[in-house]
Amino acid sequence: MTQASGEEKLDRAISYILIVGVIASVLTETAGIISYYFTQGNLSITFQPGDSLKGVDFFNYRGQTIQSLLLGGWTPLHIMGLGIVLLMITPYLRVVASVFYFSVAKNLKYLAITVFVLVVLTASLIIH
């Protein structure tokens, strides 16, 4: 495998991750906005404490959101929240994909660099 074809594969992989993540996110958020309109009868934005995304940390919130969607008892805001979470996962997966690529390509320099970014990013999502 030449360097160029490997890089092309990385580009394509990242591109697919972004496209799938962004489309899923936009569709989910749009569905949330539409269902908000049908349940509330308007599209006004509210700033009550329960209307914000909140969790112990990002991964915890993601789990909670998916759980509430699976178990029922969800609101249109939950659907929109899931869309936002999907969007936030895209740059994270992009870093994970790059770590994977540079490890397969045995490029230690860039494996170290991407792992550093992944560790700092994960820490910022967990530690509060």
Place this chain on the structure above:
Amino acid sequence: MIDMITVLLISILAGFMGALTGLGGGSIMIPILVAFGVPVKYAIAASMVTIIATSSGSAASYVKERITNVKAAFYLEMFTITGAIIGATITSFIAPKLLYFFFAAFLLTSFYGLSGHLKEDFPKQFKQDKFSRWLELRGSYYDQAAGKQVDYEMTNARLGGPGMIVAGLAAGMLGIGAGAFKVSIHELILKMPSKVSSTTSNFIIGITALAGASVYFSTGLLFIGLAAPMAVGTTVGAVAGGRVLNRLPSRFVRYLFLVIVCGLIIQMLYKGVTSP
């Protein structure tokens, strides 16, 4: 108070401009939302999500066209993400008034630096330094506007890295993508071609914004009703912007960048003067 449809329409425009200039759209959205009566902290928090949408949305069309330099992006991201975390911590202690002036001053520098290079589409020939060569900072892309394959190398990586700490610091402090800082460092120090610069900036901005957005999870400032239409709007705008970018002459992209940077300087100075 503003409703979701209005937020959606403004976001489409901000996402489009953000993708063309590499600015990320967040800094365009915040003052507009504040003008509509949205509390500034909520606007900043939702803007973080917007920045991710702009970054991922426009990168999805660029990366396919192979303009973004992934290696340069990750080398620079090490510094940006570190700066963003330090910046977010500093913000807890420093008065916002000082931050606005610091920001305006730095933007002013980038404006003067770039305006001197307006006639150049691609950097002049230079000798790549050893460290940049060791980092494999080179690339090649097909420029549709110029109708040719462009091979390029970068230089001054040793200086560009720490420069990005400052960019990350500003992003963390003010809750924006700080694309203007990044694009300036890419072009003036690393000597990236204009288009590689804005696409690579978009790549970096998304990852940095994610680190910033995570802070708002603990503070509960990320309001779903505001962030969701903003994310949808900016994504649509950013995808459209990403598609248009490679068909525009580099000079146009650069002029657009200058006009928007100019607007941001005025915005920051105004905020600095009027904030208590």
